[in-house]
Amino acid sequence: MPSAAALRIEIERSLELRFPAALTPVPRTIREVAATGIPEVDGQLEGGLPVGAISEVTGPESSGRTSLALAFMARRTGEGRACSWVDVSDALEPESAAANGVILRQLLWVRCRDGASPPGKAQGRNHVAKWTRLDQALRATDLLLQAGGFAAIVLDLGDTAREQANRIPLATWFRFRQAADRTRCCLVVLGKAAYAQSSAAVVLECSPLRAVTAGETLLRGLAFEVRRRRERFSPVEIGTRTTGQATTGPGRGKPPVSAWQAGAAWEAEKRA
Numbered sequence: 001m002p003s004a005a006a007l008r009i010e011i012e013r014s015l016e017l018r019f020p021a022a023l024t025p026v027p028r029t030i031r032e033v034a035a036t037g038i039p040e041v042d043g044q045l046e047g048g049l050p051v052g053a054i055s056e057v058t059g060p061e062s063s064g065r066t067s068l069a070l071a072f073m074a075r076r077t078g079e080g081r082a083c084s085w086v087d088v089s090d091a092l093e094p095e096s097a098a099a100n101g102v103i104l105r106q107l108l109w110v111r112c113r114d115g116a117s118p119p120g121k122a123q124g125r126n127h128v129a130k131w132t133r134l135d136q137a138l139r140a141t142d143l144l145l146q147a148g149g150f151a152a153i154v155l156d157l158g159d160t161a162r163e164q165a166n167r168i169p170l171a172t173w174f175r176f177r178q179a180a181d182r183t184r185c186c187l188v189v190l191g192k193a194a195y196a197q198s199s200a201a202v203v204l205e206c207s208p209l210r211a212v213t214a215g216e217t218l219l220r221g222l223a224f225e226v227r228r229r230r231e232r233f234s235p236v237e238i239g240t241r242t243t244g245q246a247t248t249g250p251g252r253g254k255p256p257v258s259a260w261q262a263g264a265a266w267e268a269e270k271r272a
Contacts, residue, residue, distance in 0.1 A: 031201070034152070034186055036068060037075040037101075041204075044228055048072075049188065050201045052181045054173070056189045059206035061158075064224030065190050067100070068206065069154050072188065074101030081151035084108040084144050088137040089159035108150075112136040134164055138172060145179035145187065157191040165195045173199035194229070203229040 035048035042048050049055045049072065057065045076083050083106060085092055090111045098104055112133040131139075134157075141155050157165050173196040180187045189196060194203045209223040 032184075034072075035075055037071040038068065041068065041226055044226070045202065049186055051186055052184045053201035054177050054180060054187045054189060054196050054199055055202040055204070056191065056194045056196055056200045057204045057206060058191055058194050058229075060192060062222075063206040063208055064222070064226070065158065065206045066156075067222075067224065068204070068226065069156075069188055069190055070097055070100040070102060072186075073097070073107065073152060073154065074103075076152045076186075077103035077106035079151075080106065082106055082108070082149055083152045083154075084110060084150050085154045085156065086110045086112075086137050086141050086144070087156050088112050088133050089156070090133075091159060092156070108144075110137070110140045110144075112140075134160060134168075138168065141176065141187070142172075142179070145176060145183060145185060148183040148185070150183070150185050152186040152188065154188045154190065157189060157195070160191065162193055165191055165193070168195055170197065170199070173197065205229050 031053065032051040033045065033047040033049060034051050035042050036045070057068055059065045073083050073085070078101065085097075085107060087110060090113065092109060092111075094104060094109070097107070113136075114130075114133065137155060137157075141153060144150055144153055176187055176196075177199040179185075189200070194200065205227045207225050207227075209225045211219060212221045212223055214220050
């Protein structure tokens with residue numbers, strides 16, 4: 001009885017004229033990455049977040065997800081690149097972003113508000129459906145991705161209820177992934193859970209670790225933990241070099257873990 005390998009070769013030979021390498025797995029794609037500015041996280045991601053793809057940063061409130069996103073935006077805007085922050089709940093604090101190193105003149109802040117109407121719809125006696133904040137955010141993100149020119153876009157769904165975010169169609173995430181790949185944009189989605197499913201190249205889960213104090217009364221910052229839940233591509237770092245090492249290395253059967261301190265991120269992390 002032929003072995004499985006011999007049987008596979010026989011089938012491939014019979015199909016090679018019509019379907020070359022029909023049963024050959026597709027090799028892992030090597031992708032460009034952009035550093036987050038946090039050496040411990042970049043070490044776990046082998047350089048940073050993927051360029052031209054969707055990265056999801058998940059976790060509960062005060063888990064460090066916003067600090068990670070602000071560090072990444074600080075790195076991108078510090079390189080003179082245009083970026084955008086799509087703020088579903090209008091909760092971003094520009095002062096905190098600037099304190100974390102974000103160059104505000106390089107950042108387009110899209111603030112979603114209640115009661116917005118679709119463009120071209122006149123107000124009158126007839127009832128006009130209002131856009132929800134989530135609808136506004138998704139449409140704005142779509143426009144920004146399709147327009148191009150942005151090195152990074154953060155879609156902040158951190159204060160959006162899971163049941164609402166879970167209703168975002170998979171076709172929307174697929175369209176975002178295609179547009180990000182075409183325009184070489186890093187789309188970072190912040191949320192309480194992962195929503196993009198297979199369209200996300202990387203999923204990170206953040207959680208609070210401990211408070212960092214000096215003495216008994218002085219709070220210097222917060223320490224957080226991040227776990228890499230999924231990574232679809234084998235990254236290659238372009239034009240950057242990381243030197244930090246993870247405080248806890250990956251073990252067998254466990255996702256890799258790293259911890260970092262965000263000493264200047266206390267104001268941002270009050271709501272994150």
